Amino acid sequence: MATKKLSFIVRSLPYKTEASRLALTHAIASQTVEIYLNDGDLVEASISYVGDGVLNCLKGQQGMKHYGITTIEGHAKNTLLLDMRVLICKEDLEKFGLSEGNIVMDAEDIGGETSAKIVAYSEIQKEMETADHILVC
Amino acid sequence: MKLAVLMSDYRSGIDMIDRLSADSLGIIFVGNGVYHAAVKDGGKTSSLLGKKANFYALVEDFETRGITAANLDSRVKAVNYGDVVDMIFNDYEKVIWI
Amino acid sequence: MGKLTIGTFSSLVGSLSLDFAVKLAEAAVKKGHKVDFWMSGNATMLAKKGQKAFKDYSFLAKPIQELIATGNFQICACEACAEARGYHKEDCPDGFIRKSMDWYLASTFDADRVLHIGGD
Numbered sequence: 001m002a003t004k005k006l007s008f009i010v011r012s013l014p015y016k017t018e019a020s021r022l023a024l025t026h027a028i029a030s031q032t033v034e035i036y037l038n039d040g041d042l043v044e045a046s047i048s049y050v051g052d053g054v055l056n057c058l059k060g061q062q063g064m065k066h067y068g069i070t071t072i073e074g075h076a077k078n079t080l081l082l083d084m085r086v087l088i089c090k091e092d093l094e095k096f097g098l099s100e101g102n103i104v105m106d107a108e109d110i111g112g113e114t115s116a117k118i119v120a121y122s123e124i125q126k127e128m129e130t131a132d133h134i135l136v137c
Numbered sequence: 138m139k140l141a142v143l144m145s146d147y148r149s150g151i152d153m154i155d156r157l158s159a160d161s162l163g164i165i166f167v168g169n170g171v172y173h174a175a176v177k178d179g180g181k182t183s184s185l186l187g188k189k190a191n192f193y194a195l196v197e198d199f200e201t202r203g204i205t206a207a208n209l210d211s212r213v214k215a216v217n218y219g220d221v222v223d224m225i226f227n228d229y230e231k232v233i234w235i
Numbered sequence: 236m237g238k239l240t241i242g243t244f245s246s247l248v249g250s251l252s253l254d255f256a257v258k259l260a261e262a263a264v265k266k267g268h269k270v271d272f273w274m275s276g277n278a279t280m281l282a283k284k285g286q287k288a289f290k291d292y293s294f295l296a297k298p299i300q301e302l303i304a305t306g307n308f309q310i311c312a313c314e315a316c317a318e319a320r321g322y323h324k325e326d327c328p329d330g331f332i333r334k335s336m337d338w339y340l341a342s343t344f345d346a347d348r349v350l351h352i353g354g355d
Contacts, residue, residue, distance in 0.1 A: 004344050009233075011153055012354060018276050019354045022244055022316075026275070029336035036341030043340045051152055121156055128231075129138045133343055135242070136153075136233045137353030143350070145252060167255060197258070218262035225348050226237055226268070234352045 001040030006030065007131035008045055009124070010053040014072040015063065020056045023047070023137035024075040031082055046085040046131070048124040054092045057103035057116070076104045081112035087127060088118045139163075141229035143221075144170035144185070150235035151185060162190040163229055165221060166213070170235075171199040174213040186212050195221065236267040237347035242339050244276035248292045250355045253278055257295050257302075259350070264307050271346065272302075273339040275313040277355065279320060282312035284328050296328065303330035311338050 008027045012019035030045040037043075049057055061071040079086055093099065106115045117123075128134050140159040144150060145168035154164065164185065166174045173183035174194035186192060192213040196206070199215070206215045216224070225232050241260060245252035260270045274281055281295060288294040302308040311332040312322075327333060343349045 002344075006340070006343060006349075011150075017354060019244060022276050023353060026242075026336050026339065030340050031337075032335075033337045033340040033344070036337065037344055041344060043344055045340070050156075125156070125158060128140075131231075133346070133349035133351075134140075134231050134233050135349065135351035135353060136235060137244075137351070145255075168252060198255075218258050219266065221259065222239075222262045222266050222268070225239070225350070232348055232350050234350060 003042040003044050004133070005131045006043060006045045007127050007134045008047045009128070009134060009136045010047060010049045010056055011051045012137055013052045014056045014061075019137045020053065021072055021075060023135070024072065024079060026135075027084065028075070028078060028082060046087070046127055047079055048087040048089070048127055049092075050089045050121065050124060051092055054088055054096065054098065054103070057088055058098075059102060059104055073104055076116075077107040077110060077112065080104075080107040080114045080116060081110055083112075083114045086114075086116040087124055088116055089121050089124055090118050091121050093118060138231060139229045141165060141225055141232040143167050143232065143234045144173065145234060146170055147172040153235055154185060154188065161229065162188070163224060164188070164190045164192050165216065165224070166192070166194040167198050167221075171195065171202060171204060174210055175199060175204045175208040182210055186210055193220075193224070236269070238269045238271070238345060239263045240271045240273065240339070240342045240346035240349045241352070242273040242275065242349070243278045243352040245352055245355050246277035247280035247286075247295065249277070251293065252352055252355060253281065254293050254295065256350075256352055257298055260302060260308060261298060264302060264305050269307045270302070270309075271342040272308065272310040273313070273342065274311070275316050275336065275339070279312045279317040279322060282317055282328065282331050282333070283322050283326050300328070300330065313339075
């Protein structure tokens with residue numbers, strides 16, 4: 001029985017390209033990976049938003065209204081609903097003048113119990129160091 | 138950690154690499170990243186080359202762009218795809234693409 | 236020898252990053268490694284039969300078939316990403332698999348190295 005850790009690092013801006021959307025949907029796919037593995041083996045994904053990537057977390061996205069597509073905000077909430085470890089770089093939020101009130105921190109409105117964590121970049125560096133593989137999107 | 142970074146861009150991603158730390162860091166310039174290895178902007182070499190790392194540039198990508206090994210900054214070693222495979226498997230534990 | 240899992244979102248023809256991924260896979264297989272190649276997003280364009288070779292454009296269909304023939308290379312397209320782009324099962328070239336994203340995550344489980352090319 002083993003668990004492999006994947007660290008998804010989201011640095012791309014949302015919507016113009018699908019990179020950050022796919023990062024989240026791939027990370028969420030870790031929930032159903034057991035069908036391919038031996039009993040007890042797992043793949044555990046975490047998500048860290050860095051650089052411009054923190055802008056994926058802005059609340060109030062209206063992708064469905066204007067383009068008929070689900071929002072990155074919705075996917076970000078789903079990662080929290082699924083109790084994934086979500087880290088948001090503190091320094092990058094501050095650079096954009098953002099704080100907790102501007103961004104998706106939890107999924108309480110859809111029954112989630114896990115919150116995102118705003119952390120110093122050094123914590124995200126540690127996350128990369130402890131992961132088996134790092135996937136930058 | 139021992140980390141290989143495949144740097145594929147010239148204008149973006151520098152901030153990401155600046156923040157990375159590793160016990161052993163290999164920066165392999167591929168795609169448009171090869172310009173870091175050879176081009177001077179305003180007379181200055183790429184700021185990335187000042188980072189504490191081993192630097193490499195992919196022959197297939199710099200020659201595609203009209204750059205020769207003679208143009209490479211002295212800090213950068215020319216490598217081919219086979220070398221990159223060997224480095225990924227033998228010299229570094231993890232590999233990322235920027 | 237080891238296993239390399241490559242995941243890519245890069246466009247066929249529109250981005251040479253996909254060519255890089257294929258060439259790296261070739262180099263790895265040539266050295267005796269196994270490679271799993273996952274295509275999501277725009278990279279699923281590679282999972283479409285009938286690509287034509289023009290000198291102005293990348294032609295990856297042939298090297299991919301040669302890689303599949305080695306027996307040390309698996310190539311899988313994201314089914315949802317392909318369908319969204321109008322590529323159906325019957326459009327897939329021989330030897331390609333189509334699965335959901337958990338196939339890729341499962342491939343990383345026993346990979347020695349994972350290279351994720353998360354953009355164009």
